[in-house]
Amino acid sequence: MTRSRGVVQMPKDSEPSGVDVLDRAFAILFAFRSDDAGLSLAELSERTGLYKSTLLRLAGALIHHKFLSRLDDGRYRLGPASFVLGCHYQAGLRLGDVLLPLMRELNREFGEAVSFHIREGDRRICLHRIDSTFSIRAQVREGDVQGLELGAGGRVLLAFSGAEGEPYESVRRSHSYMSFGERDPETAGISVPVFGIGQRLQGALGIVGPTSRVDRPFMERVRGRLLAVAAEATEALGGNSASLRHAAAL
Structure with a gap:
């Protein structure tokens, strides 16, 4: 981070709102990292x-509203109000509210089916699905249950659940997997992970279709866009999207 006295250093993915006092207050709150036991005034200034x-x-104002606490040694840490708001956000959050608008965007852009799978034990469930705009399409419906070791979605779920070796x-x-005829000889797909609070894996977001349209050049073309959408969903779900955005730029 570059040093600029009196200029608010915003988080990397944020821009100033134009309300200076709020920008400065939020800069203080976002200065804390998950491994900080407390920050001194000098560290906050830095x-x-x-x-x-x-x-x-x-x-002083943030302490008054319980967004900051001051420790006995003079250092600062986040206060209980930060946790309370986070709990309210998490409780009111529904995956579909975040994912479905983004999935519809991908469907309009590429025309192919877009799906979101979650892991349940040794199986995966299609939680959300936007059908292809084409008459010839992969036949998967919301609620369908499939194995984990065949298909792009299952591979991604296994990889980010700690499976060892290749291809994981x-x-x-x-942060992606391309499947060619693994589950069905005439079907191909590409999937990427979506994370939430604490980088907990939420599921696998993917594009799937017949191999006649969804071939390697198509997947390479959509990969960056799919990762960017997964990053957007991850941010909305309270996760850190840095690794997804880095992968999208490769």
């Missing part, structure tokens, strides 16, 4: 680019 006098004033090491590096 991470945010704010003067210590400004930090003291804003920290490669899947974890690329």
